[in-house]
Amino acid sequence: MGLLGLGTVGTGTAEILLDSAGRNPLIKQMAIHRVGVKSLDKPRAVDLPRELFTTDLESIVTDPEVDVVVELIGGIEPARSLILKAIEAKKHIVTANKAVIARHGDEIYTAANEAGVYVLLEASVGGGIPIIQPLKQSLGANKIQRVTGIINGTTNYILTRMQTEGADFDEVLADAQRLGYAEADPTADVDGFDAADKISILASLAFGGRIHYEDIEREGIRQVSVTDITYAEDLGFVVKLLAIAQRDEHTHGSLQVRVGPTFVPRDHPLASVNGVYNAILVEGEPLGQVMFFGPGAGKGATASAVVSDLLNLFSLLASDQKNPLLGCSHQHYCTITPISELETRFYVRFLCGDRPGVIGHLGTCFGHHGVSLESIVQIGFQDHLAEVVVVTHDVQEQNFRDALAEIQGESARDINIASILRVL
Ligand SMILES: NC(=O)C1=CN([C@@H]2O[C@H](COP(=O)(O)OP(=O)(O)OC[C@H]3O[C@@H](n4cnc5c(N)ncnc54)[C@H](OP(=O)(O)O)[C@@H]3O)[C@@H](O)[C@H]2O)C=CC1
Ligand SMILES: N[C@@H](CC=O)C(=O)O
Numbered sequence: 001m002g003l004l005g006l007g008t009v010g011t012g013t014a015e016i017l018l019d020s021a022g023r024n025p026l027i028k029q030m031a032i033h034r035v036g037v038k039s040l041d042k043p044r045a046v047d048l049p050r051e052l053f054t055t056d057l058e059s060i061v062t063d064p065e066v067d068v069v070v071e072l073i074g075g076i077e078p079a080r081s082l083i084l085k086a087i088e089a090k091k092h093i094v095t096a097n098k099a100v101i102a103r104h105g106d107e108i109y110t111a112a113n114e115a116g117v118y119v120l121l122e123a124s125v126g127g128g129i130p131i132i133q134p135l136k137q138s139l140g141a142n143k144i145q146r147v148t149g150i151i152n153g154t155t156n157y158i159l160t161r162m163q164t165e166g167a168d169f170d171e172v173l174a175d176a177q178r179l180g181y182a183e184a185d186p187t188a189d190v191d192g193f194d195a196a197d198k199i200s201i202l203a204s205l206a207f208g209g210r211i212h213y214e215d216i217e218r219e220g221i222r223q224v225s226v227t228d229i230t231y232a233e234d235l236g237f238v239v240k241l242l243a244i245a246q247r248d249e250h251t252h253g254s255l256q257v258r259v260g261p262t263f264v265p266r267d268h269p270l271a272s273v274n275g276v277y278n279a280i281l282v283e284g285e286p287l288g289q290v291m292f293f294g295p296g297a298g299k300g301a302t303a304s305a306v307v308s309d310l311l312n313l314f315s316l317l318a319s320d321q322k323n324p325l326l327g328c329s330h331q332h333y334c335t336i337t338p339i340s341e342l343e344t345r346f347y348v349r350f351l352c353g354d355r356p357g358v359i360g361h362l363g364t365c366f367g368h369h370g371v372s373l374e375s376i377v378q379i380g381f382q383d384h385l386a387e388v389v390v391v392t393h394d395v396q397e398q399n400f401r402d403a404l405a406e407i408q409g410e411s412a413r414d415i416n417i418a419s420i421l422r423v424l
């Protein structure tokens with residue numbers, strides 16, 4: 001096999017392959033033939049012969065001795081081009097790269113199907129948690145209704161610490177970077193891109209069609225404040241960055257796919273998933289609910305998922321067989337419901353001038369747009385402004401936004417919206 005990348009996950013993968021005793025016997029047969037890296041001078045934590053190393057990754061993906069290419073360099077380029085070149089040379093692919101699959105899955109899987117090779121990606125979502133193989137195989141009898149995940153460990157760590165310590169976002173982000181959970185550029189995690197990549201992969205598997213990445217409604221956690229987390233607790237919720245893909249109940253065949261900070265009821269199974277852990281709740285018929293929980297990242301955990309794909313491939317190669325369940329047969333793109341038509345509950349916090357009739361004005365405007373309220377409470381004061389918190393029933397996003405526009409209309413210049421979050 002050819003290994004592209006010997007960083008965190010590449011090192012974990014090599015460590016498992018070099019220490020096969022006590023693991024599945026097939027692992028003994030997996031030899032690392034070449035290793036592609038950026039720098040030949042870097043000290044390496046695994047003991048691999050120096051002559052295996054090269055910076056010429058193209059020579060690995062076209063090497064006739066290599067039958068499986070394990071792509072662990074990450075990012076879009078050169079990962080995309082190397083994967084396509086490897087497929088063209090009839091190599092099977094194992095990858096942990098959710099970004100390249102979410103954004104270029106169409107051309108990669110089309111090429112793989114034409115070449116008759118597999119592209120396996122268990123490590124790309126939920127790290128070590130088995131979720132790709134269950135969706136492809138074990139849950140195949142079910143009509144999946146909804147997949148709800150906490151699938152970004154960095155943001156879950158940040159939100160958990162904001163909740164338990166009352167610490168501010170910037171302070172916890174700096175700590176997460178120091179501890180190595182968050183990258184130097186935390187954008188992909190904090191702004192929800194990583195979770196959007198992952199939910200697009202899960203939605204595609206759960207609902208049997210490709211997903212246009214740009215259609216996913218995405219919001220990160222930068223604007224989540226300790227004030228909102230505290231109010232969430234008072235109201236019986238915790239705040240989580242949820243990635244959700246579900247069948248739209250009102251349209252046949254259309255999907256809702258979104259990522260955003262969400263109020264989760266305290267008794268919901270995902271509410272107690274804390275720290276860097278990930279969990280994915282799958283709901284289907286006839287199974288009901290099943291939840292997958294575990295380490296969503298890290299050297300050993302992610303490598304465990306990479307090696308599980310290698311086991312699938314090597315068992316097929318050893319017996320010269322094919323397994324249609326491992327491939328991708330999607331030919332069409334799913335239709336995604338426009339955000340304006342989504343129906344969810346909302347939490348909204350207003351800062352208003354403390355004058356008679358303010359709460360009445362809020363209630364009247366919501367009523368004009370058919371937005372039914374579960375609760376409306378004046379909680380306290382902030383800088384002489386009254387703080388009013390509203391939780392709605394399920395409402396159509398467009399009606400909710402129209403009501404907010406009316407609330408902030410000409411006659412109410414002293415009403416500001418401090419925050420808006422969805423409620424599960
Ligand atoms: N880390 C984690 O916990 C998880 C990671 N993943 C995914 O796994 C993949 C790998 O991540 P991770 O191991 O953390 O990444 P690292 O940054 O630790 O390692 C990347 C490796 O790829 C090599 N590399 C990067 N770019 C090039 C290039 N242009 N040419 C040659 N070599 C290159 C680097 O070489 P060199 O060593 O010389 O710098 C390094 O060995 C990513 O897709 C990531 O999203 C998925 C789940 C969890
Ligand atoms: N950055 C990701 C880890 C890899 O998928 C996370 O924080 O979950």
Ligand code: NA
Nearest residue numbers: 122125127129
């Ligand atoms: Na996984």
